[in-house]
Amino acid sequence: MKLRKILLKRFIITAGVSILLTAVFSTAAFWFIFSSSEKTTLKDYTNIAANLYNKNSSYELLHDLSSSRIRVTLLDGNGNVLLESDDGVDVTKMGNHSNRPEFINAMKNGYGDDSRKSETLGNVTYYYAVKTSNGNVLRLSETMENGYSIFMHLVPILFAVIIIVFILCCVLSKRSTKKIIAPIENLESNVDGNQYEELSSISRTISSQQKQINKQVSRLQLEKDRIDTLIQNMSEGFIMLDMDKNMLMCNHSASKYLGTDSEGTVGESLISFSRNEVLCECVDKAFSGERSSNEGNINGRVLQIIASPVYSNSEQKGVICLIIDISAKRKAEKMRREFTANVTHELKTPLTSISGYAEIIESGIVAPEDIERFAGKIHKESGRLLSLIGDIIELSELDENTRPVNYDKVDLSGLSREVAEDLHTNANKHEVVIKVNAEDKILINGNRNQLYELVYNLCDNAIRYNRKGGNVTVTVKKEDENAVLSVADTGIGIPLKHQKRVFERFYRVDKSRSKETGGTGLGLAIVKHIAERHDGTITLKSNENGTVFTFKVKAL
Numbered sequence: 001m002k003l004r005k006i007l008l009k010r011f012i013i014t015a016g017v018s019i020l021l022t023a024v025f026s027t028a029a030f031w032f033i034f035s036s037s038e039k040t041t042l043k044d045y046t047n048i049a050a051n052l053y054n055k056n057s058s059y060e061l062l063h064d065l066s067s068s069r070i071r072v073t074l075l076d077g078n079g080n081v082l083l084e085s086d087d088g089v090d091v092t093k094m095g096n097h098s099n100r101p102e103f104i105n106a107m108k109n110g111y112g113d114d115s116r117k118s119e120t121l122g123n124v125t126y127y128y129a130v131k132t133s134n135g136n137v138l139r140l141s142e143t144m145e146n147g148y149s150i151f152m153h154l155v156p157i158l159f160a161v162i163i164i165v166f167i168l169c170c171v172l173s174k175r176s177t178k179k180i181i182a183p184i185e186n187l188e189s190n191v192d193g194n195q196y197e198e199l200s201s202i203s204r205t206i207s208s209q210q211k212q213i214n215k216q217v218s219r220l221q222l223e224k225d226r227i228d229t230l231i232q233n234m235s236e237g238f239i240m241l242d243m244d245k246n247m248l249m250c251n252h253s254a255s256k257y258l259g260t261d262s263e264g265t266v267g268e269s270l271i272s273f274s275r276n277e278v279l280c281e282c283v284d285k286a287f288s289g290e291r292s293s294n295e296g297n298i299n300g301r302v303l304q305i306i307a308s309p310v311y312s313n314s315e316q317k318g319v320i321c322l323i324i325d326i327s328a329k330r331k332a333e334k335m336r337r338e339f340t341a342n343v344t345h346e347l348k349t350p351l352t353s354i355s356g357y358a359e360i361i362e363s364g365i366v367a368p369e370d371i372e373r374f375a376g377k378i379h380k381e382s383g384r385l386l387s388l389i390g391d392i393i394e395l396s397e398l399d400e401n402t403r404p405v406n407y408d409k410v411d412l413s414g415l416s417r418e419v420a421e422d423l424h425t426n427a428n429k430h431e432v433v434i435k436v437n438a439e440d441k442i443l444i445n446g447n448r449n450q451l452y453e454l455v456y457n458l459c460d461n462a463i464r465y466n467r468k469g470g471n472v473t474v475t476v477k478k479e480d481e482n483a484v485l486s487v488a489d490t491g492i493g494i495p496l497k498h499q500k501r502v503f504e505r506f507y508r509v510d511k512s513r514s515k516e517t518g519g520t521g522l523g524l525a526i527v528k529h530i531a532e533r534h535d536g537t538i539t540l541k542s543n544e545n546g547t548v549f550t551f552k553v554k555a556l
Contacts (some may be wrong), residue, residue: 015166015169023162039113042126043128045070053138059082059083065085066086069142069143071086071143073097073138073140077137079096079097079098079100080097081094097139102127103137105129111129111131113126124143233251235325236322237253238251238323239321240319243287245287246268246269246270247267254321257323257325258298260274276296279305282321283307283321286307286309286319287309292306292307293306293307295326301327303325304323305321306321354381357374407446409445410444410445410448411441411442412443412444412451412476413439413442414441415451416436416438416476416485419459419474420436426463430468431468431469432468432471434463434471434473435471435473436475436476437473437475438477442477442478443483444554444556447534454527457526458549459487462489465547466490471489471490474486481555486548486549486551487549488547489548490545492544493546493547494540499542502540503525505522505525536552
């Protein structure tokens with residue numbers, strides 16, 4: 001219950017009890033004062049009547065002294081009734097009064113008084129008796145019927161006053177309660193305890209604690225915001241559930257991976273968020289106290305779902321789910337397996353040729369004039385094998401990023417002219433003309449050796465897969481903030497169905513032609529890796545009239 005109500009209730013009860021006690025004591029005081037006044041009046045009236053009787057011992061005089069309020073009785077020295085002013089009372093039936101206190105005291109002391117319920121009239125009556133000069137006792141009495149009547153007339157007035165005072169007390173109690181409570185309600189701002197000195201220490205303590213709490217709340221809010229920011233920016237999906245499988249936290253990645261329309265709002269049940277079987281199975285195991293991990297294909301992605309129970313003081317409080325996209329990892333594993341198989345095959349082919357030719361020469365069945373031809377084939381296959389191994393090592397280093405790369409300012413135009421000059425002999429051998437159309441000094445930030453290899457591979461492929469009498473044109477220019485290098489040939493072109501795969505390792509459009517030209521199938525894969533390492537792009541356009549490879553990178 002609120003303190004305001006408690007105080008108001010107690011104030012009202014106190015006011016009510018006070019009013020009732022005041023009414024009771026006031027009534028008692030009124031009755032005491034009234035009765036005392038009546039006794040004094042009766043005493044004085046009795047003394048006057050006794051003096052008159054002593055002067056004139058007349059019964060008629062005594063009878064005339066009586067009234068509706070005052071009753072006169074004359075007793076002899078033995079207590080017998082000589083006169084009774086009340087005509088309705090039979091004197092002969094009135095008993096002896098010698099045992100009455102007022103008679104006994106009057107006979108002994110000359111006067112006596114008493115109050116009791118009259119056996120004759122049945123009312124509470126005051127009695128006052130005086131001994132007369134002739135030895136009789138004159139007694140006057142007055143009933144309290146008039147006093148009660150006056151009191152009963154006062155009761156409605158008293159009751160009305162009580163109600164008015166009670167209402168006034170309720171109003172004042174409410175206002176007083178409000179004023180008393182106001183400083184307590186504003187205790188945190190009343191640091192110095194201006195209204196109540198007793199509240200000063202409490203107010204300062206509360207203010208100090210409030211500052212500490214505000215600091216702690218701010219710190220906790222800051223930590224919460226940091227955690228929320230970290231979780232929301234995680235690439236992995238994150239879901240936290242309570243023991244009723246309702247969401248406590250869910251980031252955007254989880255919604256994206258599971259392909260749900262909902263963003264995983266707090267309080268939402270897991271089943272309404274996602275009905276994925278793999279997720280639900282892992283969560284169920286986690287709620288049984290067992291850490292669970294499983295993989296599944298969801299919306300075209302390979303996802304790993306890890307669900308772990310969360311404990312606090314040895315009691316399970318919920319479950320945390322981590323959703324990891326391992327599509328790239330599985331794809332890389334697949335590519336690695338394919339690469340291993342391709343490498344094995346590609347290495348085996350020249351080694352088989354070398355071993356075969358060497359075995360024939362070793363057996364001595366080769367004519368002397370054929371030895372030179374066989375040695376040439378062994379040399380050719382060895383060169384092909386060394387080239388293949390070199391490309392494999394280069395590609396492996398690009399994959400693993402193990403070789404430290406130093407980036408400098410590289411003139412792409414000068415580099416293209418240098419490559420063209422180095423491939424001039426090879427171009428003449430294939431009856432192909434290579435030329436460079438480059439603007440003066442286009443600078444980019446990169447590794448010169450790798451960029452040289454990129455341009456060299458593009459130009460070498462353009463020469464290898466060209467027609468006799470064909471052309472290879474290297475163009476270097478600047479477009480907006482980018483440096484653009486394109487290598488165009490007039491060769492056989494690449495069919496559309498093969499264009500998306502030409503950058504794959506060991507992929508050949510025409511395997512027979514590749515063997516004739518001595519290609520390893522890794523050149524364009526190396527080109528793609530070098531372009532990506534320089535934050536550039538490599539694209540191609542091809543038709544039956546030739547192919548154009550375009551390398552675009554940010555210029556300085």
